[in-house]
Structure formats: C-alpha cells, structure tokens
Amino acid sequence: MNAIANMIDPHFILPFHTASETDHPRMGGKCASLSRMIALGAPVPGGFAVATDAYAAHLCADGLERAICAELDGLDTGDVADTEARADRIRQLVTERAMPAPVEAAIRAAYAVIAPGNDLPVAVRSSATAEDLPDASFAGQQDTFLWVIGADEVVTHVRACWASLFTARAISYRADQGLGQIEVLMSVAVQEMVDARSSGVAMTLDPINGDRTKIVIDASWGLGESLVSGEVTPDNFTVEKVLMQVQKRKISDKHHETVADSAARCTISRPVDGDRRNIPSLTDEEVIAVAQLARRLEKATGTPQDVEWAIDRQGRLMALQSRPETVWSQKKPVIATFHTGIEGVIGTLMAPIQNKI
Amino acid sequence: MTERTGFPSAYDLPTPAGAENWRDLYPYYLLFQDNRRAEEDGKFWFCDSQHWPNPFKPFDAVTVEFAVKCLGQYNTRHYLVPPANGVDFRIHNGYVYMSPVSVAPEDIGARVPQFMDRAGHYFANWQELLDKWLVKVKANIAEMEALTFEDLPETVPEEWVKGGFGIDNTVPLSEAYDRAIQLLYRTWNYHFEFLNLGYAAYLDFFGFMKSQFPTVSDQSIAQMVQGIDSDLFRPDDELKALAKLAVSSGVAENLSAGTVDQVLAAMNKTDAGRAWVAAWEAAKDPWFNFTSGNGFYSDDQYWIEHLDIPLGYIRDYAVRAAAGETIDRPTVEIAAERDRITAEYRELLDPKARAGFDGKLGLARTVFPYVENHNFYIEHWSMSVFWRKMRELSAIFHRAGFWENEDDMFFLDRNEVRDAIFDLGMGWGVGAPATGPSFWPAEIARRRATLTALQSTPPQPALNTPPEVITEPFTIMLWGITTDAVKKWLSGSSDGNRLEGMAASPGVVEGRARVIRSASELSQIEEGEILVTPVTAPSWAPVFGKIKATVTDIGGMMSHAAIVCREYGLPAVTGTGTASSTIQTGQMLRVDGTTGEVIILSAA
Numbered sequence: 001m002n003a004i005a006n007m008i009d010p011h012f013i014l015p016f017h018t019a020s021e022t023d024h025p026r027m028g029g030k031c032a033s034l035s036r037m038i039a040l041g042a043p044v045p046g047g048f049a050v051a052t053d054a055y056a057a058h059l060c061a062d063g064l065e066r067a068i069c070a071e072l073d074g075l076d077t078g079d080v081a082d083t084e085a086r087a088d089r090i091r092q093l094v095t096e097r098a099m100p101a102p103v104e105a106a107i108r109a110a111y112a113v114i115a116p117g118n119d120l121p122v123a124v125r126s127s128a129t130a131e132d133l134p135d136a137s138f139a140g141q142q143d144t145f146l147w148v149i150g151a152d153e154v155v156t157h158v159r160a161c162w163a164s165l166f167t168a169r170a171i172s173y174r175a176d177q178g179l180g181q182i183e184v185l186m187s188v189a190v191q192e193m194v195d196a197r198s199s200g201v202a203m204t205l206d207p208i209n210g211d212r213t214k215i216v217i218d219a220s221w222g223l224g225e226s227l228v229s230g231e232v233t234p235d236n237f238t239v240e241k242v243l244m245q246v247q248k249r250k251i252s253d254k255h256h257e258t259v260a261d262s263a264a265r266c267t268i269s270r271p272v273d274g275d276r277r278n279i280p281s282l283t284d285e286e287v288i289a290v291a292q293l294a295r296r297l298e299k300a301t302g303t304p305q306d307v308e309w310a311i312d313r314q315g316r317l318m319a320l321q322s323r324p325e326t327v328w329s330q331k332k333p334v335i336a337t338f339h340t341g342i343e344g345v346i347g348t349l350m351a352p353i354q355n356k357i
Numbered sequence: 358m359t360e361r362t363g364f365p366s367a368y369d370l371p372t373p374a375g376a377e378n379w380r381d382l383y384p385y386y387l388l389f390q391d392n393r394r395a396e397e398d399g400k401f402w403f404c405d406s407q408h409w410p411n412p413f414k415p416f417d418a419v420t421v422e423f424a425v426k427c428l429g430q431y432n433t434r435h436y437l438v439p440p441a442n443g444v445d446f447r448i449h450n451g452y453v454y455m456s457p458v459s460v461a462p463e464d465i466g467a468r469v470p471q472f473m474d475r476a477g478h479y480f481a482n483w484q485e486l487l488d489k490w491l492v493k494v495k496a497n498i499a500e501m502e503a504l505t506f507e508d509l510p511e512t513v514p515e516e517w518v519k520g521g522f523g524i525d526n527t528v529p530l531s532e533a534y535d536r537a538i539q540l541l542y543r544t545w546n547y548h549f550e551f552l553n554l555g556y557a558a559y560l561d562f563f564g565f566m567k568s569q570f571p572t573v574s575d576q577s578i579a580q581m582v583q584g585i586d587s588d589l590f591r592p593d594d595e596l597k598a599l600a601k602l603a604v605s606s607g608v609a610e611n612l613s614a615g616t617v618d619q620v621l622a623a624m625n626k627t628d629a630g631r632a633w634v635a636a637w638e639a640a641k642d643p644w645f646n647f648t649s650g651n652g653f654y655s656d657d658q659y660w661i662e663h664l665d666i667p668l669g670y671i672r673d674y675a676v677r678a679a680a681g682e683t684i685d686r687p688t689v690e691i692a693a694e695r696d697r698i699t700a701e702y703r704e705l706l707d708p709k710a711r712a713g714f715d716g717k718l719g720l721a722r723t724v725f726p727y728v729e730n731h732n733f734y735i736e737h738w739s740m741s742v743f744w745r746k747m748r749e750l751s752a753i754f755h756r757a758g759f760w761e762n763e764d765d766m767f768f769l770d771r772n773e774v775r776d777a778i779f780d781l782g783m784g785w786g787v788g789a790p791a792t793g794p795s796f797w798p799a800e801i802a803r804r805r806a807t808l809t810a811l812q813s814t815p816p817q818p819a820l821n822t823p824p825e826v827i828t829e830p831f832t833i834m835l836w837g838i839t840t841d842a843v844k845k846w847l848s849g850s851s852d853g854n855r856l857e858g859m860a861a862s863p864g865v866v867e868g869r870a871r872v873i874r875s876a877s878e879l880s881q882i883e884e885g886e887i888l889v890t891p892v893t894a895p896s897w898a899p900v901f902g903k904i905k906a907t908v909t910d911i912g913g914m915m916s917h918a919a920i921v922c923r924e925y926g927l928p929a930v931t932g933t934g935t936a937s938s939t940i941q942t943g944q945m946l947r948v949d950g951t952t953g954e955v956i957i958l959s960a961a
Contacts, residue, residue: 212705213570242701243577243863245951299704338565340716342477345554346469348561349439 009106012054015113016047016191026051028127028187033322040300042293042319047122047191048110052129054103055162055186061100065182067093068166072181077172087168094163099155107158107190108151114192115151121193121260124148124157126164128186146223147193147266154190161188194318195260198281199224199310200234202294203325204241210328212304214247215239215291219281221272222257224308224320231269232256235281239291246287251280282311289317297322304329362847363822366398367449370817375810379451382415382804384770387422387448402447402454402820403838407911408653410891412451412811415770415804416747419538420653420740421446421453423545429458431553432831436476437468438553441831451811454820457832479554483723487551494547494734498643501540501742504533506749508756509785527782534750534778538771541743548735555724556831562721565713569706576860576923576951581699582721583923585692587729590924592647592660592737593898595640596667597684599633600674608633609679612672617664643738647896649876652736655748655767658876659741660896669880670899677902684902687926732895732917750774757781759793760801768801818846837932845934853957856933856940860953861912861919864928866905867958870944872937887948889940893918901925906948908936908955922950930955 014023016035024032031049038044059065071090077083098104114120124145143164145157164170165186174181200219205212218234232255238248254277261268282290294307297319308321339347367389372379380388389397409421429443442458460468479486509526517524559582566578603609608630611623621637624630641661649666650657660667674684703714751766754777760766769777777793784791823843832838837859871886873879876897882888884903891910895917901907905928912918912931922929928950930936936955940946945958 211570211572213573213702240574241705242698243574243951245863247952338710338713338716340713341720342473342480344561344565344713344717344720345476345480345557346439346473348564349441349472349557350465350469351564 009102009109012051012057012103012106013110014049014051015110016044016049019049023051025129026053026187028052028129028185028189029323030125030127030321031187031189032127034189034191036300037297037319037322040296042297042322043317044319045192045194046114047189048114049127050107050110050158050188050190052185052187054099054106054158055188057100057103058094058097058159058162059182062097064093064097068182072171075171075175077175080168083172084168087166087171090166090171091163094166095156095159099159104155107155111151111154111190118150121147121149122154123189123191123193124154124161125189125191126161126186127189128165128184146225147260148190158188158190162186193260194223194310194312194320196223196310197221197313197315198286199308199320200281200290202290202305202307202309204294204298204304204307205325205328206238207327210331213241215241215294217282217287217290217294219287219290220254220257221276221281222259223267224310225258225267237282237287239287241291241295244288244291244295246284249280251278253277254281286311286317293317293319294322364817364819364846365821366394367402367447367454367820368394368398370450373450373810373814375813376450376807378803379807379811382451382770382807383418383448384422384772387418387446389447389449397447398821400445400456400821401823402456403832403836403843404816404818405453405455405836406816407836407892407916408651409453410911411654412808413653414655414767414808416767416774417653417655418448419541419771420545421448423542424548424653425453425455427545427549428553428831431549433458436479436553437471438476438557439465439468439472444831449820450814450816451808452816454816455836476554476557479551480558480720480724483551487727490547490550491734494544494739497540497543497547498734498739498742501537501739501746504537504540504746506530506533506746506753508753509781525782525786527778527786530753530782531775531778534774537743537746544735544739544743548731551724551727552731553831555728558717558720558724559728560833562717565717566702569710569714570702573702574860574951576863577698577702579919580695580863580923581702581718582725583695583920584722584726584729585688585695585924587726587920587924588733589729589895589917589921590686590898591733592644592667592896593670594686595644596670596899597674597678599636599640600671600684601678602636603633603671603675604678606633609675612668612675617668620668646738646741647733648737648741649879649894649896651892651894652740655744655764657740657744659737659744661741662745667899673899673903686924691924691926729917729920737896754781754793757791757793759791760797765797765801768804769797819843823847855957856908856930856936856955858908858930858933858936858953858955859912859919860949860951861916861931862922862927862929863951864906864926865947865949865951866928867945867947868905870908870940870942870946871904872940872942874937887946889936889942889946891937893921895921898925901927906930906946906950908933908940908946908948910934910937 014027014031016031017038019027019035024035027035027049034044068090071086075083075086112118126143143161145160148154148157165184171181174184198219198221200217201224202215202217204215206214206216217237217239219237220232220234233252235252235254236250237246239245240247254272256269257272258267258269290309293309294305297307298305301324304325305322306325307319309317309319311317338344425444425446432438433442440460442460445456445458447454509530513525562582563578566573603612606629608624608627611620611630614620614623621634624634645660645667648657648659658666678684699718703711706714747766748764752763754760754766755763759777759781766774780791780793826840866887868885868887870889871882873881873888873890876894879897879900882900882903886904888904888907892912893907893909898921907922907927907929909918909931910933916931919929919931928948930948930950930953933955940957944960947956947958
C-alpha cells in the first residue's frame, strides 16, 4: 500500500484530504471547496483532484495547444454552425490524443489507492478555475460523469472533462466575455460515488426573500441529478437556522429517482414505487443534520452557501459540494442608522408597531 | 362562521340572570353610564381577563382601580410618553374592560423633549433609582406590616385616660385602615415606576429584531433578553434548598409525618431536624409571601398562611432529590442557550447593524430584571401583607357580629368599609348595638348571589369596533392585544382538534392532559402530564418539575407565567382562549411551544 501511495505524484494529483490551501489554485473551485470541506470536518466522499498541471501538460504535449489555437483562429461566435464544428474538432483533438505518460500513470496510481480492486465507482467532474466565481453563474457548462469504474474509464473520462472546456457554448461564452480560451485551466475531481438513498441541496438562506435566518432544503430520492435537472419536484423543508427547528415541510410526489444500478454499472432513472412517492425523503432528524452541515459550512466560509448533499444507504450524510450563494449575497441591504438608549426608545414609540407581535 | 366586524356594545349585553343589581357592587365612576353612551360606544374596549379572569368582589375592585390608574398615569403625567396616555377602564358584568387613550397627533411633538428628559433620566440612572426603589418598597411593606387592627376594648385604656390622650380606640382603628389604603395606593405607584419604561426599552429591541429578521420568533427575542436569576424564582429555589437539606441531613422522612405541625414536631426531635426548622423559618420571610393566585384577589392563598402548600412541594422535591433526580432549574443550560442564540443572530446581522443590536439589547437587558422582579415585591409580598391586614380587620367585624364568615368584609367596597368602621365605633361609642349586624348579613348574601350569577357568564373579549390597526405600544406589549389577535376574536374560528396560542416557551412534547381550574386542584397533577388551565401563576413553579408542558387560556409573551416557563425550560403555549374548556383530562396532547400549536391526539 505504501509503495502505491508513494506513487502519488503531487505535481499532477492532489488528494482532497491532504491538499493544503497553497494547492487550491491548481485544483479549481470545485476540488478546492471539497478539500476545504474536509478540512472543516465535513463528511465528504473520498477522492483526489487531477491538478491543472496535468491538463497543462496534456496541452503542451505534441503541439495540442497549437492545434487548438489553429482551430480557434477566426472564430465568429455569431456563426453558430461554424462554432459548433470547430468545437467538435477541438474536443476530438483533446480526447483522442494520449495523455503524457507521467500524467496517465499518476492518475492510475491515485485511483488504485482508493480502489485497490480497480472497481470502485467514482464520479469524474470538471473543476474549472473560473467556474465557481460568484459572478460567473454558468455552472454546468462543463460535464460531469457518474458511475465511472476502473482506471481505464477514469483516464478516458478525465480527458472527456478536459474536452468539455471546448463545447460550443463554452467557447462562445469565453470569447464574448473576453476570457482566454486556452488560459482557462481545468482540474478534474475524481470522487467516490455515493449510493444515495436521498439527496438534494441546502441553501443557508431563503431563496425566495434572502432571509438569513433560514436554511431551505430540497430533497428527493436517489442521486441529486433528478432534482437538479428538474425532473422531480422535491420535498422542501425550511429550518430556522439559530434554533435548528424544522418550521415548514412540503412533501411532494416524488415519482422518479436516479439511482446506481450495480448490475448495469451505471446510473439509471426509474419510477419510484407507490409507497415511497409521498413519504418524506428525509426524517426530521436528517433534515436537522443537513441543516447543521450547511450551517457549519456557512460559518466556516463566512458567506451564505449552496450545499449539495447526499445520504447513502447506510444513513451516512455527506457533503458533495458547497459554493457561495450567488443571488442574495450580492444585494446590498439598505441599513438605516440605529439609535440606542433613549433616542432608540423614542424612535420606536413614535413609529407605530402595527402588526402581529 | 359569520365574520363579524365589531364587538357588541356593553349597553346591549344582557345581564346574567340573578345578577340584576350588579352595578351596586362597584363605584359609579367605573360603570358605563347611560347618559354617556355615544361617547363610550365610540371607543374600543378589550377585556383584561389576564389579570382579572373572574368577576371580583366589591372590595377587590381596589386593585383594579389603583393598578390601572397608576399604569396609565406614568404615561400621561410622569414621563409623558409621546403617543400614549393612560388606559381608561370600566367594570361591566363583573369584568374589567380597558381602552387605551391616545395622544392627539398635534400634541405628540411637544411631549418628546419632556419624555427624553424624564425617561432619559431613568434610563441613565436605572440601577441607582432601582436600588432606591427597593428601599422604598421594603419600607412601605414594613409600615403595612406594623399596622395593628384590634377589637374595640370594653373601656378606653386607663393609661390613655390618665395620660390625658383625649382620644378613643376608634381613632387608631380608622387611621390604620386609612393608612393601609394609602400604603396600598403607594404600592401600585411603585409597581409602575419603571415598568412602562422597561416595556418601552424592550419594545425598542423587539422592533429592531423584527426589522432585521421579519420572521424571527417573539420567543427568541424574549430568550435573548430574559434574566437568569430573578427574585421571582427565589421562593421555589428556597423550597428546593430545603428539600435538599432534608435529604442531605437525613431528616427527609419527617416530611411525611403529617400536618405542618406534626412535621415540625418530628423535626424538632433531633439536632439535624432543628437545624432544618431554623432554615425553614428563615426562608419564610420574605419568600413565603407568595401566592398561587395573582395577588389581585382577596381570596388568593399565600404560602405563609397556608404552610401546607410549600411543605407539600418540599416533600415532592425531597422524594425526587433522594431518588437522585436533578431538581434545580437548568440555569447553566438556559444561560448558555441565551448566549448562543444571541451570538448567532448577531452574526447573521449586517455588520453595520451590530452596534444598534448591542445598544438596544444592552438596554433591554438592563431593564428586564425589574420587569420580572417587581412581580414578587408587589403582587406577592406587598399584597400578601395587605390582604393579611385586611383579613385581620374583617375578623374584628366578624367577632362583633357584622357578618357570618370571617372574610365577608370583602363584599363591601373600600369606602363602605370606612362606613362600617364608623358604624362599629358608633355602636361602641354610644353604648347601643351597631347597625351592621342587622344590615350586612342580608346585604352580603345578596351580593354573594349576584357574584355567583356573574361568574356563570364569561366576558366578551372586547366591546365596540376595533381600530383598523392597534398601535399603542403598551396595549400590544402588556396584553398582547394586536391587530391579529382582534381578528381572531372576531372570526371565533376553531378547528376541532387543533388549538393555537402564543408560542411562549420552546419545545415539543406529547403527553396526557390534566385540566385544572384553580390552584386548589394542583395536587391532582401526576408525573409526566401536561397541565391545561385558564392561567398559571409563578408560584405554581414547584409543579413544573413534574409536568411536560403547560397550556393556558390566557397570557401573552410577557406574562409572568410565560417568563417562568422559559426560565424552567418547560414548553408552554399560552393565550389559546379555550384550552381549559375544550380539552379534557386524560386526552393525549401534542404541545409545540415553539410554534404555539396544541393538537388533541386522542380521546380521553
């Protein structure tokens, strides 16, 4: 085991649980946040980041970078078909070129550490360095691959993530925003998959009105994908943040779920059996546990968070992702001047309190 | 349910059968007079069933008069609270109805600098003035305690004659009575000296929190402000100390010896027991001047005259302490939770608002001890002494044949008592029978029947048309009369198995209901039950260790009952309106003190 562990190449691979703050720029936003969550004691599925250096090495090898630049020369984002064609060709270049040997070896070795039997299902997710800026809410423009098994598949899907930097949409967005095309470096998260019984998102404020005393949780059966994609109307819970009390529950008809199918070795979307459709996908204790996890992350980062979480079939709660909330945190509240002492009292007496006390 | 837009007029309400002459029981200035109908009907009156849940005897009206006048007076004449004068009040069908008096808009501005000056002086010198207050109140109590009421002797004492005093024994008797009433009036002046300002400071913090966090619960705000060690809890703390002392010094078994006298006799047989009795005696003054009622009624029972009550509680505590149970209030936990939620809400604030939070919370916490403590010194201790003195006087009349029952004096109003003193003295002085014995028994019987008839009918929650919006701060804070509360009364809706009230103290529990209608029934409560009752009193605290939650008909967030439940960590829902008449003993309930909801889960 030690021999294999020693093959972890810190130049290309950064395990989440050992990465330090200085490593974060090479891990991209998603991986850095996973690493931070672990450092904060949040339960996170194990894994590693394929560092930006790996992608940079791939770009440098065999003139790949030059070839990409050649394809981008004369790009007109207004010509949709042409942009699409260029994007297709670039992606082909990225996926068909073999990785530099040291990079591939590093990835295989890192996977072997977490998957000694070469059969641990992992999620392979892109973690671009520009993706999680609060202002740049274009998350999801790059790809995510679930249920990847075996070192060969991992290597293939890491390359696929790199390639997703060059979807037509991504290329156009960067061009229109004046961002560099090959300057955007990507890291890839390779993370143990959670066989989720329930999953969802938690926001450490009420998305309807920005109320910071609330944690609002959406939850559904299975993996979070069906919730995020909008296929299923999730259960919704509102928790008062300071008192940690469930204040509202809205249980929905959860007719579909995305689950891991171990036989088929992939995730499948299937109907939910009648009994489970309308029962809560979280017990009250679990709702509180999710809220407490989200609150911990909010406190540690100092800003409202949007947390993806899952509860596996053993009932273990895990954080999958945590990013700064993007909408309400941007709004500047109007703060009146507050008087204290007798001035404060007289101010209150003169302004009639009209409503329910 | 039909949607009403207003409440009935007092003038249209039927008189309960058998109570036709109820107006004879109360002074003219407290009645809705016929020739003022237009004016009176133009105002909104709400019933204060929080302090006066039952129709009261003529003498007991003195607490209504003195308390409500003094409350308002501080707004109107002492501090000149800019938008609010006092609270006008009337008695109707035996209940008290109140109407806040607002200040004409054009006059509000001029009051501001005076308020800033006068109230400002109190806020700036709060502790010093409060220390003086305690001295004043204790001196007042001591003076009341020193009053003596004695039977008129067969002859004026020889020393008085030979000493050339030149006065008779009715002089000290009538002077003592007049002095008692004067001291009572001062008691109620003292009651409100700080209270209105305390509420105003609390309201300032409260309003601020709601402006920053519109959905924050009233209860959380109260928890952040509330104190930990209030004199209001001291009597219960003394009982617990005595229980623990009995257990630790090995004399606890004596507590089951029988009556109070039997217990003390058993205790006095050993050194350890005698030490316990010394501790018991020391605790009595002043902490047993504590009532299971609210202090406003002449028949409220005080521990110091009903020693079996505190002794019973001590016995229960000793049993639990001996079994290894923790009987102390969870003060450490309550303080920790208070500090935790304060820090958390503060952290959620915009940084620029934090100074405002600190300042307003600081002032609210400075004033709050008084808001809690005054209740012990006034409603409990002062009133205990006052009622005791009045009963001494009543007993004098009883011995002179004026009435059948020792406590019947309370069927006379305070001015009629002066007449009765003169009548008694006149008979004594001229040497012929006083008129009282042939007059009062029948009159009292008539009044007793009237009161019984009045008690058969509950009060209206309010009279006449409510204003669009309730704005007067003390109406809202003191009585919880809000726009929403009024709407609820108007719709009078009820949902079978679900009751709603004030979320007075957090926590969710399920358990069996025990409906209690008065303090005398407290001994029926069994371990683990949920107490359901019209209103609780702080002195019921010793039973709080047995029960899982309380549910009451009346009482707002700032009622002493709510404060005590929070301090004891006991879930509570108050102000349900109908809990004690809807729920039955034995039913399974789910009580959510965090949301204010009570659900009847099953049949009895």
